[in-house]
Amino acid sequence: MIMCLLISFCSVVSNAQLYTVTGKVLDEKGIPLPGCHVHYQDKCSVTDLEGLFIHEVNEGNIHIIFSFIGYDKKDTSFVVTHDVDMNVQLVSENQLINEIAVVGTGISTTKSKKNEVVDASFMRKNQTGTFIKSIERIAGVNAMDIGATSSKPIIRGMGFNRVVVSENGVKQEGQQWGADHGLELDPFSIETAEVVKGASGLEYGSDAIGGYINVTNNKVPVKNSLSGEASLLAKSVNDTYGGSVFLQGRKEKTFFKLRLSALDFGDYRVPTDQIVYLSQKMPIYNNRLKNTAGNEKDFSALVGRVSDKYKTTLSVSNVNQKSGFFPGAHGIPDNDRVKHDGDYRNVDYPYQKANHFKVLSQTKLFLPQGHAILDLGFQDNKRQEWSAFHTHYPNQPIPDVDENLELDFRLKTYSANLKYQVNTQPLGKLSAGLQYQLKDNDVAGYNYFLPQYDAYSVGAFAQVEKKITDKLKLNGGIRYDQSNVKTLGYFDEVLYDYFISRGDSEEDAIAYAQRSYDLDKDFGDISWLVGLVYKPNDAIIARMNVGKAFRMPTAIELGANGIHHGSFRHEMGDSTLNSEKGYYLDGNIEFKTRGWEIELSPYMYYFTNYLYLQPTGEFSQLPHGGQIYRYSQTEALLSGLEFSVYKSWFNDKVGSLVTLEYIYNKRISEDESQRYPLPFTPPFNGFVELDYKLTNGNSRWSNSRLFVNSRFASAQNRISNNEELTDGYVIFGGGISSDLALGSHKLELTLQASNIFNTKYYNHVSFYRQVEIPEPGRNFQLLVKVPF
Amino acid sequence: MKKSFIILAAIFMALSSCTKDEVDTKKPEIDVVSPEEDDHFHPGDKIHFVCNFSDDTELANYKIDIHFNSDGHEHSAQLKSGVVDDHGHEGHPWDYDYDGTFEEGKMSVKVDMEIQIPTEIDHDGEMEEVAEGEYHFGIYCLDKAGNQQVEFIKIAIEHDDH
Numbered sequence: 001m002i003m004c005l006l007i008s009f010c011s012v013v014s015n016a017q018l019y020t021v022t023g024k025v026l027d028e029k030g031i032p033l034p035g036c037h038v039h040y041q042d043k044c045s046v047t048d049l050e051g052l053f054i055h056e057v058n059e060g061n062i063h064i065i066f067s068f069i070g071y072d073k074k075d076t077s078f079v080v081t082h083d084v085d086m087n088v089q090l091v092s093e094n095q096l097i098n099e100i101a102v103v104g105t106g107i108s109t110t111k112s113k114k115n116e117v118v119d120a121s122f123m124r125k126n127q128t129g130t131f132i133k134s135i136e137r138i139a140g141v142n143a144m145d146i147g148a149t150s151s152k153p154i155i156r157g158m159g160f161n162r163v164v165v166s167e168n169g170v171k172q173e174g175q176q177w178g179a180d181h182g183l184e185l186d187p188f189s190i191e192t193a194e195v196v197k198g199a200s201g202l203e204y205g206s207d208a209i210g211g212y213i214n215v216t217n218n219k220v221p222v223k224n225s226l227s228g229e230a231s232l233l234a235k236s237v238n239d240t241y242g243g244s245v246f247l248q249g250r251k252e253k254t255f256f257k258l259r260l261s262a263l264d265f266g267d268y269r270v271p272t273d274q275i276v277y278l279s280q281k282m283p284i285y286n287n288r289l290k291n292t293a294g295n296e297k298d299f300s301a302l303v304g305r306v307s308d309k310y311k312t313t314l315s316v317s318n319v320n321q322k323s324g325f326f327p328g329a330h331g332i333p334d335n336d337r338v339k340h341d342g343d344y345r346n347v348d349y350p351y352q353k354a355n356h357f358k359v360l361s362q363t364k365l366f367l368p369q370g371h372a373i374l375d376l377g378f379q380d381n382k383r384q385e386w387s388a389f390h391t392h393y394p395n396q397p398i399p400d401v402d403e404n405l406e407l408d409f410r411l412k413t414y415s416a417n418l419k420y421q422v423n424t425q426p427l428g429k430l431s432a433g434l435q436y437q438l439k440d441n442d443v444a445g446y447n448y449f450l451p452q453y454d455a456y457s458v459g460a461f462a463q464v465e466k467k468i469t470d471k472l473k474l475n476g477g478i479r480y481d482q483s484n485v486k487t488l489g490y491f492d493e494v495l496y497d498y499f500i501s502r503g504d505s506e507e508d509a510i511a512y513a514q515r516s517y518d519l520d521k522d523f524g525d526i527s528w529l530v531g532l533v534y535k536p537n538d539a540i541i542a543r544m545n546v547g548k549a550f551r552m553p554t555a556i557e558l559g560a561n562g563i564h565h566g567s568f569r570h571e572m573g574d575s576t577l578n579s580e581k582g583y584y585l586d587g588n589i590e591f592k593t594r595g596w597e598i599e600l601s602p603y604m605y606y607f608t609n610y611l612y613l614q615p616t617g618e619f620s621q622l623p624h625g626g627q628i629y630r631y632s633q634t635e636a637l638l639s640g641l642e643f644s645v646y647k648s649w650f651n652d653k654v655g656s657l658v659t660l661e662y663i664y665n666k667r668i669s670e671d672e673s674q675r676y677p678l679p680f681t682p683p684f685n686g687f688v689e690l691d692y693k694l695t696n697g698n699s700r701w702s703n704s705r706l707f708v709n710s711r712f713a714s715a716q717n718r719i720s721n722n723e724e725l726t727d728g729y730v731i732f733g734g735g736i737s738s739d740l741a742l743g744s745h746k747l748e749l750t751l752q753a754s755n756i757f758n759t760k761y762y763n764h765v766s767f768y769r770q771v772e773i774p775e776p777g778r779n780f781q782l783l784v785k786v787p788f
Numbered sequence: 789m790k791k792s793f794i795i796l797a798a799i800f801m802a803l804s805s806c807t808k809d810e811v812d813t814k815k816p817e818i819d820v821v822s823p824e825e826d827d828h829f830h831p832g833d834k835i836h837f838v839c840n841f842s843d844d845t846e847l848a849n850y851k852i853d854i855h856f857n858s859d860g861h862e863h864s865a866q867l868k869s870g871v872v873d874d875h876g877h878e879g880h881p882w883d884y885d886y887d888g889t890f891e892e893g894k895m896s897v898k899v900d901m902e903i904q905i906p907t908e909i910d911h912d913g914e915m916e917e918v919a920e921g922e923y924h925f926g927i928y929c930l931d932k933a934g935n936q937q938v939e940f941i942k943i944a945i946e947h948d949d950h
Binding site: 279280334336614615616618619621623626627674675676677720722725 | 810811812813815845848849851853855857883885887926928930931932933934935936938939940
């Protein structure tokens, strides 16, 4: 939960008389805030449903700190000579100036990095297709979509392994398996999320070069309570029906949380009746993209104990997803396979299955001058692609078991994080940590793509935050990572025989049949950051960071060797790749006054080594293999600018928001003809929204609001070699949300529409862009939440 | 502090000001003269392939890929044993793969070649007739930078009795 900061500097005289401090914590509107942390010395209590708290305190000068997610921390000191009753008002974070909201396991965010906090109300209003799609309105965040139901984040034009996504502070594995694979997160279970744009690898693992997203759902319920929530979701674009039941409770110290979710969806609708795939016109029957149906079943359970000295939780969760691939863009074009099969909800070959099982133990100790955290985790990722058995080598035997299992990746990850944070007077806030991760990846299936590998990494970091003057804060940190990857060699006998039977030379046959090599590689490097926060007055805050970031190449980048569906690409790793390494400079300036909130964030990275997938101009000799794409390294420059302005009008009745993002990047080369832009770069894009708070004359309806919005992007004409040019687009959406009182129950309703005009457009960074499939069409969505 | 921001912004503007780099993102062009869409062939025939390839910078490689795509049947390579084709014949799908490399430095090349359609295919030591039906005649072309162009033509292979 919220981290405890600056605990009690005052020394207390011994034998002092004890008094009680009681009070109530309220928000700006005077509504009680349950679950707020109230720190006194090394004790931490949590407010109850009425926002009430109680502390036994010593006589004399005392120091109490109030903290709550999404709200500015409040620090008070006063002299106690008798029992005290107090009212405390917390101000929500968007008015907060130099503190950065901290969520998750209590890991402090580098203060000079601006972060965005996404809370439950944001999620409710913006819950679109996927969680990542929901946060796309943040300037600098884009969703790489894989159909209508899954997506992965791109921050500042960087995706895949360059964005660390974690749940409750523990890094989520499974992102590394290519573009056709989304995140494995229960869309209903996100309580709050934190998004940090820009290199944030110091604390979160060196991979976070592009950014960091942390989703939290381990907030402690209030004492002696039992509560829950039922959610229902329906979407028209792919006839989604979904629901989730959530239950949580707490006695004095022990608490639990339980959630069950299920989603079932049909083939999604696209505003076109034809796509062009490999120069072939493929019909889309009834505007529905065949075999994109699927389902998801998730559960999570958590038990925990919390006291004023510690908080510990143990959680088990499982996310299970199954979704089909559009067969018209999988393999060789074949009109026959895209014909409507009479059922929009079935999942036929080819499809993918993902199962993510996770056990997490998280413990936090509140210490007199700081805290310590120990997280232990185990993750079991299974990802499979199923496709009716086919082989391009006539001599390949049909597998004895699971004959239609084409690719099977099984990754087991063990992780341990240890962090300690302490406040020392002359030095400021110090934190240090150790991270360890062990990965064991097995492969199976009748096709070959990725070698079997084992890998481990160890990272250690130290960081300091120091107040220089009232207006200036400085922070700095350093991290060292060491890792090792061992891949297992694999000689493909069937392929060898095939090449020989085809009359190829022994040399060629061996070269191709050796799908991977025994490899044992070590990587290690330092990352560092120096940042400052300057706040000349209440209206302005400026942040600036300079640093170095690096990440180790992944096993895929080092050792992939196989054909990727959809594009026929033969993707090849390169075992000689070095670590990705770059220097960055980023800034952020916020200006807030009289209803205006303006923010500008420029940034620049200079990569001395950037890893990317590069077309080679050569064909693969594998039967039906397309072009060879090889993981390559280059010097690169990446820069961009994000801008957002919010203005509230008519006493906050109307709000208007505009966000814009521009990215410019390219490879650096002495050879002019090699200065290509980097692949998967979002074009200039933005988001506009008008929001109107309705006056509720009727007591049944409350918190009603109406909104209209638009998302737009310019054409992407700066493309990498063999990327497709993508036209610009403008799409519109809108909706209404309200609370409805039904007897003693309250329903939270949100009805919204996206792509209202059913515009046919392409998202340059979508997986399906390469196969010319437009984005989903018009969608109406209803979300009903019933808290109980 | 404000100054440093102005400097930062200035650096940013300077770096992002568009200096046009001479990169090649243009796909090569494929102009197929022969065969034509829906051309019919018999097993044992030769397909006369004539095609003009061109690119604005430099051609690299091309590839011809012919495979079975008959209605009602799965993609040829999915079949382990022979198939029953559209006309009730037992047969084995014909698969053809050819890779060609262009001479270095060429921006335009005309390829003129003959492709022999077999009458029988060796399948696990047994000779089987070539399956009748629709085939995809695919032509792929890559330029030096890896930009890819593809062209697919549908042709049919039928036995003499049709």
